[in-house]
Amino acid sequence: MSSSLAPLVLKPLEGVEAAKRAAAYASVDNHVLPEHKVVGIGSGSTVPYVVERIVQQGPKVNAARWFVPTGFQSKELIVQAGLNLGDVDSFPVIDVTIDGADEVDPSLNCIKGGGACQLREKVLAEAAKTFIVVADYRKESPQLGQKWTQGVPIEVAQFAYASVMRKLEALGGKPVLRMGGGAKAGPCVTDNSGFVIDCPFPASSFSSPSDLLAKIKLMTGVVEVGLFCDVAKAAYFGNADGTITSRTAAGEVKEGISFDVQRNPVVA
Ligand SMILES: O=C[C@H](O)[C@H](O)[C@H](O)COP(=O)(O)O
Structure with a gap:
């Protein structure tokens, strides 16, 4: 030492x-x-x-x-x-x-x-x-999704959030636009000026997290997915x-x- x-x-x-x-x-x-x-x-x-x-x-x-x-x-x-x-x-x-x-x-x-x-x-x-x-x-x-149940955090370009939410629903998710909380009216805005969607998925979607990641990442307007x-x-x-x-x-x-x-x- x-x-x-x-x-x-x-x-x-x-x-x-x-x-x-x-x-x-x-x-x-x-x-x-x-x-x-x-x-x-x-x-x-x-x-x-x-x-x-x-x-x-x-x-x-x-x-x-x-x-x-x-x-x-x-x-x-x-x-x-x-x-x-x-x-x-x-x-x-x-x-x-x-x-x-x-x-x-x-x-x-x-x-x-x-x-x-x-x-x-x-x-x-x-x-x-x-x-x-x-x-x-x-x-x-x-398995992912069992402890962190509020959903996969997905950063999106602001103007694309509604369109990405529809695509996430089609993938079986239940997307919610993250809000800023008591200190800010309106959505949470990231350090990169994006919005965040939190999207829970059924347990079966997490049997292959990398497949789920690939599908979300391909949606136009998605900046990054919180699946590593x-x-x-x-x-x-x-x-x-x-x-x-x-x-x-x-x-x-x-x-x-x-x-x-x-x-x-x-x-x-
Ligand atoms: O965006 C935040 C990060 O991914 C954090 O690393 C994650 O939320 C874990 O944070 P904590 O250490 O507070 O549980």
């Missing part, structure tokens, strides 16, 4: 938040290595713990790195942490991207886009030599008992991994 790192002072967390933090820390320890100079930072409520652990690796290793965000939220995380902000224009090849997910199946297919960031997230996932998913135990699922198929190399799930489950795309599963979040990261 690097002796130059100050002892960690972590605020106590419980339940789901503790699970998110443990999964995020484990993913950074295993995949953000000193030789990695370009790191993609995903979106959502788990990713702040990813950035926290990266900062704990120390200013020396991070001074030589660039961090590429998947949207406004992660850009702010990078800037607030004092890390070097990069862009995928400048770094089209990323060493490792770490991101959250709304649901993950045993093959590591994911539903993403609960925070409407799926377009930039997918660009950074595909640009990465290694794409890693971090989540809490609620997201691990035998065959992209993730590994996933880390924080469990309610404080342990971690890891899964790899190759099918390796490790359950009950103990992880001490109070321990400093190992930095060469």
